[in-house]
Amino acid sequence: MTEKMILELIEKRNFKEIKEILNDMNEVDIAQFLEELPEREMILVFRLMKKEEAAETFTHLDAKFQKLLIEAFTERELKDVLDELYLDDTADLLEEMPANVVERILLNTDSQKRSMLNTLLNYPKDSVGSIMTVEYVDFKKTMTVNEAIKKLKRVGIDSETIYTCYVIEGKKLIGTVSAKDLLISDDEKTMEEIMESHVISVTTTDDKEEAAKLIGKYGLLALPVVDRENCIVGIVTVDDAMEVMEDETTEDISRMMAVSPSDDTYFGTSVFQHAKNRIVWLLILMLSATFTGMIITHYEEAFSAVPILVSFIPMLMDTGGNCGSQSSTLIIRGLAVDEIGFKDFFRVLFKEFRISLIVSVVLAIVNAIRIMVMYQNIQLSVLIGLSLISTVIMAKMIGCMLPLLAKKCGLDPAIMAAPLITTLVDTGSILVYFSIATRLFQI
Amino acid sequence: MTEKMILELIEKRNFKEIKEILNDMNEVDIAQFLEELPEREMILVFRLMKKEEAAETFTHLDAKFQKLLIEAFTERELKDVLDELYLDDTADLLEEMPANVVERILLNTDSQKRSMLNTLLNYPKDSVGSIMTVEYVDFKKTMTVNEAIKKLKRVGIDSETIYTCYVIEGKKLIGTVSAKDLLISDDEKTMEEIMESHVISVTTTDDKEEAAKLIGKYGLLALPVVDRENCIVGIVTVDDAMEVMEDETTEDISRMMAVSPSDDTYFGTSVFQHAKNRIVWLLILMLSATFTGMIITHYEEAFSAVPILVSFIPMLMDTGGNCGSQSSTLIIRGLAVDEIGFKDFFRVLFKEFRISLIVSVVLAIVNAIRIMVMYQNIQLSVLIGLSLISTVIMAKMIGCMLPLLAKKCGLDPAIMAAPLITTLVDTGSILVYFSIATRLFQI
Numbered sequence: 001m002t003e004k005m006i007l008e009l010i011e012k013r014n015f016k017e018i019k020e021i022l023n024d025m026n027e028v029d030i031a032q033f034l035e036e037l038p039e040r041e042m043i044l045v046f047r048l049m050k051k052e053e054a055a056e057t058f059t060h061l062d063a064k065f066q067k068l069l070i071e072a073f074t075e076r077e078l079k080d081v082l083d084e085l086y087l088d089d090t091a092d093l094l095e096e097m098p099a100n101v102v103e104r105i106l107l108n109t110d111s112q113k114r115s116m117l118n119t120l121l122n123y124p125k126d127s128v129g130s131i132m133t134v135e136y137v138d139f140k141k142t143m144t145v146n147e148a149i150k151k152l153k154r155v156g157i158d159s160e161t162i163y164t165c166y167v168i169e170g171k172k173l174i175g176t177v178s179a180k181d182l183l184i185s186d187d188e189k190t191m192e193e194i195m196e197s198h199v200i201s202v203t204t205t206d207d208k209e210e211a212a213k214l215i216g217k218y219g220l221l222a223l224p225v226v227d228r229e230n231c232i233v234g235i236v237t238v239d240d241a242m243e244v245m246e247d248e249t250t251e252d253i254s255r256m257m258a259v260s261p262s263d264d265t266y267f268g269t270s271v272f273q274h275a276k277n278r279i280v281w282l283l284i285l286m287l288s289a290t291f292t293g294m295i296i297t298h299y300e301e302a303f304s305a306v307p308i309l310v311s312f313i314p315m316l317m318d319t320g321g322n323c324g325s326q327s328s329t330l331i332i333r334g335l336a337v338d339e340i341g342f343k344d345f346f347r348v349l350f351k352e353f354r355i356s357l358i359v360s361v362v363l364a365i366v367n368a369i370r371i372m373v374m375y376q377n378i379q380l381s382v383l384i385g386l387s388l389i390s391t392v393i394m395a396k397m398i399g400c401m402l403p404l405l406a407k408k409c410g411l412d413p414a415i416m417a418a419p420l421i422t423t424l425v426d427t428g429s430i431l432v433y434f435s436i437a438t439r440l441f442q443i
Numbered sequence: 444m445t446e447k448m449i450l451e452l453i454e455k456r457n458f459k460e461i462k463e464i465l466n467d468m469n470e471v472d473i474a475q476f477l478e479e480l481p482e483r484e485m486i487l488v489f490r491l492m493k494k495e496e497a498a499e500t501f502t503h504l505d506a507k508f509q510k511l512l513i514e515a516f517t518e519r520e521l522k523d524v525l526d527e528l529y530l531d532d533t534a535d536l537l538e539e540m541p542a543n544v545v546e547r548i549l550l551n552t553d554s555q556k557r558s559m560l561n562t563l564l565n566y567p568k569d570s571v572g573s574i575m576t577v578e579y580v581d582f583k584k585t586m587t588v589n590e591a592i593k594k595l596k597r598v599g600i601d602s603e604t605i606y607t608c609y610v611i612e613g614k615k616l617i618g619t620v621s622a623k624d625l626l627i628s629d630d631e632k633t634m635e636e637i638m639e640s641h642v643i644s645v646t647t648t649d650d651k652e653e654a655a656k657l658i659g660k661y662g663l664l665a666l667p668v669v670d671r672e673n674c675i676v677g678i679v680t681v682d683d684a685m686e687v688m689e690d691e692t693t694e695d696i697s698r699m700m701a702v703s704p705s706d707d708t709y710f711g712t713s714v715f716q717h718a719k720n721r722i723v724w725l726l727i728l729m730l731s732a733t734f735t736g737m738i739i740t741h742y743e744e745a746f747s748a749v750p751i752l753v754s755f756i757p758m759l760m761d762t763g764g765n766c767g768s769q770s771s772t773l774i775i776r777g778l779a780v781d782e783i784g785f786k787d788f789f790r791v792l793f794k795e796f797r798i799s800l801i802v803s804v805v806l807a808i809v810n811a812i813r814i815m816v817m818y819q820n821i822q823l824s825v826l827i828g829l830s831l832i833s834t835v836i837m838a839k840m841i842g843c844m845l846p847l848l849a850k851k852c853g854l855d856p857a858i859m860a861a862p863l864i865t866t867l868v869d870t871g872s873i874l875v876y877f878s879i880a881t882r883l884f885q886i
Contacts, residue, residue, distance in 0.1 A: 219682035239662035293754035311736035329700035
């Protein structure tokens with residue numbers, strides 16, 4: 001199924017065939033495909049879809065295309081799409097649209113929905129509240145399996161998931177019942193008898209990453225969200241958790257490379273915004289690298305007397321930087337997946353120390369041999385060997401400590417990654433190198 | 444609930460209380476907790492659990508502790524645990540255990556299971572086959588909703604998920620039916636009438652990352668796995684997909700920082716293994732950094748005449764490295780989440796070129812001003828400004844091209860990250876810097 005084919009069918013006004021093709025496609029793929037069509041054709045094809053499929057496809061479109069469609073919609077069409085959307089998707093939509101579009105959307109929403117939307121929109125950006133959905137199924141604890149299944153049949157179609165249902169007493173969450181439990185239990189048993197009463201839950205103000213991690217850790221399909229009184233207010237589903245995990249990874253990786261994280265995709269970000277996201281850290285790191293330069297200036301006499309000294313600067317700087325980023329990366333990742341915590345500070349330090357001993361000695365020996373072969377200069381071999389050993393050990397110590405300290409101070413450990421570590425280690429390694437050199441060569 | 448409390452209860456032989464505490468805990472947490480107990484106590488507490496909970500807890504234990512338990516088990520106990528395990532968990536277990544333990548496990552498995560295990564174990568390490576489970580529910584296309592629900596009630600308890608069921612004709616997969624469809628459809632409808640016939644599936648030999656991505660993209664709870672004849676042979680569930688995603692991220696991040704990826708956790712890897720994982724790339728990068736050193740040696744006359752030149756080397760090297768890794772990181776991530784492909788080569792190149800123009804000019808101006816203030820030397824300002832602009836542009840071009848080329852050649856783009864880019868850019872930036880310097884200062 002290609003873009004060209006559809007455009008030809010539109011030309012021929014063979015809408016029946018287009019409908020059949022669309023019928024055979026998954027909504028995620030239709031959305032991807034629509035985004036590649038010219039605007040007029042995109043709107044035309046969208047209108048050929050059935051109501052439910054159209055709404056589902058709509059949620060998978062980029063904000064830019066959603067806006068185009070809404071502007072083309074009649075009030076009737078807009079209402080049809082909005083009626084089919086889950087509330088959390090509508091809230092996401094409102095966040096992305098300009099004021100005039102928001103107004104049109106709200107005019108086509110009933111007052112009950114508007115007030116729920118308002119609540120959803122007021123949760124902080126990274127909170128569980130901002131990603132939760134309010135369409136879940138709950139049962140009273142006295143309901144029988146039979147009654148519960150009847151309720152499921154009635155309300156299930158409008159719920160984002162029916163596979164985990166929630167047992168309440170008043171509004172308080174007291175247990176969970178899975179659709180599997182309902183199917184394999186006796187009709188007459190009550191919810192209280194078959195429910196799992198050890199409920200894993202989060203609150204609306206918890207970090208959304210926390211919710212995603214819990215879903216992953218316990219292998220859940222949905223996680224209930226409760227307020228301070230333990231009343232259930234929503235759920236987070238596993239597909240949203242997967243999205244959060246992916247976004248958090250992208251954010252962490254960006255931060256680790258000194259790029260300010262952004263919610264947009266690579267191509268979705270403008271050249272100017274890309275430049276802005278990258279330049280702040282570059283400036284900070286550039287200016288701190290000039291300190292290393294000043295230290296070098298301080299040792300002008302040394303390298304004027306023995307010019308070959310200068311040629312080892314890149315090797316020392318790079319090796320130090322690489323060793324430091326290896327350690328910081330592994331620690332940052334360990335922190336992200338909750339394997340490592342600040343309590344492991346000394347355990348990590350000791351482990352990295354032993355690793356750096358092995359690594360540095362191997363590197364020093366390889367280099368000393370290379371220098372002996374190339375320059376037949378024992379003094380130089382010793383200097384580079386000693387400098388490498390101190391640089392590697394220092395780099396790995398800094399590399400493992402800074403992310404842990406950042407975590408302790410409530411900062412994102414990811415900013416303590418390669419670029420910052422490299423700049424810090426540079427200064428240290430140049431200092432050590434020239435101190436040893438001036439002593440060994442008695443300059 | 445603390446370790447100390449349980450140890451005290453064991454001391455007092457108050458097993459009833461321990462049982463109650465365990466009853467209140469999630470199996471994932473029990474596993475975490477057991478791993479912190481001394482060996483004898485761990486085995487004792489494990490034996491206090493009910494059969495199903497014990498088996499579930501067992502799957503969440505690290506291989507080391509699983510081995511301890513199996514060695515302590517009687518044949519009866521071993522059989523009980525094995526009976527409760529899903530086949531994919533048993534296959535994982537067999538992969539981790541030493542030969543004598545494997546033998547005991549196989550002796551306690553019936554021949555039908557043994558042959559299925561054999562098939563599972565023969566799939567390549569990163570294939571879908573290696574993570575799939577064979578316990579799924581299938582329906583004949585002529586079955587009615589009523590019959591299907593009856594079958595679900597009968598076999599559901601032994602299936603890893605009942606929420607997506609598969610409709611087959613012979614053994615061929617022709618559609619999927621969700622538990623939700625079953626609950627909300629009329630009792631007399633057949634599977635053929637209510638099934639979704641556009642099935643997204645993978646084959647046993649596909650990459651497991653591919654399966655995880657499809658589950659994320661289409662928001663699935665399970666993905667069917669078919670053989671070459673489109674016969675269903677297993678399913679991949681969303682919780683396994685989340686694990687794959689997390690492992691792949693860890694692997695990518697390790698590779699990006701020049702650490703050979705390993706399946707083990709940070710603390711689970713020995714000091715010696717850590718050193719081994721890190722040293723290969725360090726050696727390669729160290730030796731290539733010596734080329735940069737040789738280039739510097741080539742310009743000995745230049746920096747002997749104008750020693751201040753040396754002090755800008757760290758700043759140029761670091762800025763080049765950082766600019767290059769920013770670009771390569773964003774491209775590697777874009778490739779990982781399928782936003783960017785090799786087809787975008789020139790689009791990416793043009794985008795990065797415009798970004799690098801903005802970034803480099805800003806950095807050059809800031810530096811030129813700083814140098815004018817500090818040294819009142821226009822020549823030096825011009826030299827550093829020009830060198831910065833060429834370094835940044837070159838770094839960003841190399842940084843965005845290499846991951847794309849690696850992808851094209853079937854290599855993992857992640858190896859084209861910070862460390863390699865930095866080393867390459869170093870050589871280039873030093874060359875450019877000294878070429879401009881020798882011309883400007885007429886050395």
